[in-house]
Amino acid sequence: MIVMKDVYKKYPNGVVAANGINIEINRGEFVYVVGPSGAGKSTFIKMMYREEAPTSGDIIINGINLATLRNKRVPYLRRQIGVVFQDFKLLPNLNVYENVAFALEVIEETPQDIRKKVNDVLALVGLTQKVRMFPNELSGGEQQRVSIARSIVNVPKVVIADEPTGNLDPDTSWDIMKIFEEINARGTTIVMATHNKEIVNTIRHRVIVVEGGLITRDEYGGEYAYES
């Protein structure tokens, strides 16, 4: 469960990117976050995994209050949340297997556990044949699959994705969406910022519209639509 109460965010340059956001997202939901460029979608998402801190207001993720979370507890939060980016953010000097295993190794899993968990998630995203390849040997879609595998290897309750199909062609984007659908079907909450109107209007889920740092619409099975 994700709760935001009166969340306000002003960047040091004076830009107000969140201007009183209130929202509840229940366990297992799939939520699209849409809105015009500069509306505050990335800021909204970054505050959920504490990449950005709100200026005021409360953010509670699976019972963890980010307002009172100590910095040393941030890794604990990050284990509960998988994050997927538009530009994949893979480590270029590690192969597919190592990029995914890295996320587990940092929390001191045993080698046997690592092997099983990494192979399982790589099978889920369809990359079993490419485990020894490096990011620069993969297509964009394959790199995004690695990044998704990395995001779910710790079995997080929530996966947050900021424009995960933004760098991909339409066919590849649909393939990536199938993986998110599968992850969601297994019970993981998904929060996804996207500009992809066709996807939002075809694979229907809850749609939150962010405009001017505010949630201006919130509809289950809604359409990709906003005023400006």
Ligand SMILES: Nc1ncnc2c1ncn2[C@@H]1O[C@H](COP(=O)(O)OP(=O)(O)OP(=O)(O)O)[C@@H](O)[C@H]1O
């Ligand atoms: N680190 C930052 N410092 C200062 N201002 C920022 C910072 N990050 C974002 N902003 C500003 O906050 C506002 C919201 O930006 P944000 O990236 O959240 O929008 P967005 O809806 O994700 O946009 P896009 O769809 O273009 O990615 C914009 O005016 C932006 O310029």
